[in-house]
Amino acid sequence: MPTEPQSRDTGGMIVAAIFILIGVLALWDTFDYTDADSFVFPRTVAAAMIVFCIGLIAWSLAHPIDVGSRRAQSTPRRVGLVTAMLIAALLMPYTGFLLSGLLAFAAIVWLAMYDPWTRGRLIVYPLVGSAIVLGFYFLFTKVLLVPLPTGRLFIG
Amino acid sequence: MDSLGYLLAALTPYHVALAIGGVVAGTVVGSLPGLTATMAVAVLIPITFSMEPASALILMGAIYTGAIYGGAYAAILLNTPGTPSAIATTFDGYPMAKRGDGDLAITLACIASVCGGLVGALFLLFLAPPLANVALSFGPVEYFWLAILGLTLISALSQGNLLKGLIGACFGLLLSCIGVAEISADVRLTFGSQTLLGGIETVSALIGLYCIPVLIDLVATPDRHLKVEDVSRGFRLHEALDISWRSKFNLARSSVLGTLVGILPGAGGSIAGLVAYSEARRSSKQQQDFGHGAPEGVQATESANNATVGGGFIPTLVLGIPGTPPDAVILGALLIQGVRTGPNLFTEHGSIVYVFIWGLLLATVLMLPIGLLIGRYAYRSIVTVPKALLVPTVAFMTLIGTYAIRNSVSDVAIMIVLGVLGWVLGRFGFSASPIVLGLILGSIAEQGFVQGWIIGAAADDLWGQFFGRPISVGIFAFILLSLFSPLLLSRFRVKRELTGAD
Known part of the structure; x- marks a missing residue:
């Protein structure tokens, strides 16, 4: 053995x-x-x-x-995920939560995608992603009354 | 308010809706391989911040209990535990699914989970109040030793080396000191950083330490393109009830074992499931069937892991020391709401505790129809959600949830950094749970230690203050036992193997 x-x-x-x-x-x-x-x-x-x-x-x-053997895994995607989340956090005060959240979501979809981008996925994924981000944004701002940042860039 | 009043308060349409929503949400998250029950509670917890404490607890308890049960779907139909607590469910659940009894295994798992959940919640209902009365006699030094007992137990029980667990626990305790000291207002361990002045927010740290490492690992590997074992049509409820009745002793024993394991700080559903499984196998007349699709194996694991929910709440609510990792998250959420758990909770805030316990019983009962329906109609769609949508959704929930706690971007950044740290430490065998427990118990441990130190120094009897009181000595003996029992047990095992070889 x-x-x-x-x-x-x-x-x-x-x-x-x-x-x-x-x-x-x-x-x-x-x-x-x-x-x-x-x-x-x-x-x-x-x-x-x-x-x-x-x-x-x-x-x-x-x-x-x-020392167990480790499966081959993608380090660039790991680094990409953390970077995307950190950038989203740092951008929040400037671009607002909604825009930084949408950008982070799009970036992480791209990072987590291993299958080919078919026409169906190109249409469905952005729609589902936007619905999720907007849904949570609405839940937190309108129902739970959390003042999420609106972004200094757009206030002037 | 009497018991009936608390029960009626738990049965309001609002609380019933929360229980149903929590069980559904928990079951869905728990059924996704890779996402744990702790993560389910952590990412969904920000929704509870605007609720009354009792309502928040009902929702969190329902999410928790649903997530533990949800782990069984993937274990039975994919041979992949949806949550770590369902590891032992794969041993017999998957062989059952392969021979065409997947539907029966799911129904058995659901009935066992409900039984275990009810036993755990009943223990909570009847055992917690007298324990709270005992805990009222505890002084600060006893609380210090209890916190240390929790840390040593979790270090001994968590995966990997005991020393690594203790180092993690100390690191967590140090993290809890960061910021402005409560009594003297000294600025501690910030090293000039303005961001750290407010300290490390507990729930953000928990979200980071428990959720980010999972996301980092999920994004690094391709989708598994899971092949769900075909199940025949129907619930087979009568057959499952008949089997459950025949193995009622197995169900009762596993539920009690799960409750007792849940009471131990840090020992969650995975340990309970494995302990109950091995006990069911040991005491069975058909030991050879275990591992080849024995229904008793599924029943033992599922009843034990769901019993940890109620069991884990006992030290969480009575002493403020979390019994399981999801309890740590729930404890953090309660602190945000200004509810300090401990023996006084039962006397001063009885309406919160008892309404919650009845709510937990309600959620557990509701798990039967909800669990059966999700397993029958929705599981295939849930488990095939593409990773490319799952990972960003959870990542986005961690961002918005962490921000919502204190409306602070710094908390979000700290959450991500701690998550990365947790992932790196995990790669080298340092588990996140001791760090989390250190962070949560830091204030209790420090308060008890400092008060004991000051009193002992003033009386010129430091030794007597920490080691001279009967309860302290008792707890200290348990600490020594938890520290040295793994070492003694392994020596005993080696000796027995050597004797056997001779």
Whole structure:
């Protein structure tokens, strides 16, 4: 029976090292606080986190783990999804929620599309997408009375 | 108001409509492979912000219970669990569908889910109030230890290494400290950033940590072009009821097990389902049928995972410590509404809690007709929704939902960044749940710790303050047990295997 290849958990150790850095930064930050009420808890937690991270690194050095094979997946699409969402969030105050939402929706449809663009899909997908965005926009602004940004660009 | 009054308040047309809508929405989201019950609650939660707390809880409970049941469709008909809690449903559900009993398996799953849901909700109704009375005697130090117990349990029970879970929990606790301190007004851990001054909004963080990693993975792979197993026509309700009656002990045992697992912080439907499945198999006279389409396997898993809904609400409402990940999201939503869960909730806000519990019972009962109808008529259309429309819809819901919490673009950006962080950490075996629990329990843990520290320092008895009170010692013993039991169990297992090999 084939077994999973074994190796050290290098990724886990790198993340633990980054968490040690975060812990040290948190500890350093606590020395600026004026009140014991403010520093006693984050200082204790940061110290505990550093200890656990050192423990994890030591454990990982001594114990190899099973490294499963990973399926081929598209990194550009992942990056694209996050970028589209971040741009939509940053554009919101300028273009308004509706326009940035429509743009993000269109971009993510394009990113998540693996099938060929047939004429039917070219007609149906934008219509469905617009209906979803407009439906939620209406629900939040008119029913739930959430003041979604209208956009400085169009107000002047 | 008496019990009848609470029941009548839960039966208003508005609450019935919320229960129906919640079960339908939850079932639809839960039935989509890749989308979890936690995600269903997280993306739909902003709709509840303008509601009364009891109504919001009924809707959230209905979404949650529907989503857990919805996971069974894909497990039975596609051999892919719609939600992680339906993993064990695939073991026997799919073989049943392959031999032409898919319709029967779905009806059995629906009946089992209703049974489990009712048992969990009844436990909540009868067990939570006396527990709340006990919890009234807890002081700040006990709450600190309870929060730590929750964190250690979730670290031990979540996937991966215990140390990784503990690191995640500490990271979550640190995230909860970001912003202006409540008592001293010190600005903490913002490193000069104006965006972080307001702190990390809990629900936005939950939406990011639970939803964005799922979206990132969904967009990275092509549609699976799912082939739904053909099911024969009909509900086969009489046959299913007959089988359910014959395995009533299995249903009862699995429901109770699911409720108990749900009470443990962090142990959700997936663990409950697997525990109940293995117990049903162990105690069955036809063990050889399990894995080849044994109805008892489907019944055990589905009753146990739905029982976690009521079970998980017990620590959530009584102690403010979420029993399952969706409970964490619901707890965050309640905090936004200004409802602080804890033992006082039962005495000061009885109308909220009891109306909700009756509402949850109502939603569970409604799941029978709704679940059967969706499984019979709508499932094929739901599961074949193209990913190219599903991913942007969920992404858009996370954007609008997060913005709606505080009308803040910063929250949206923080949600996305935390989501990416959650995805990266997940790749290296750091689960999101300990981080989330750390973030939620941070304020309870800090309040208890600081108060205990100050009192202990003033009395010159820090040790006695944290370790000298009987309840604290009891909880601390459980913490040690949760930390070291996985290690002891694995050693015991190795020893037993070695003895067996000899």
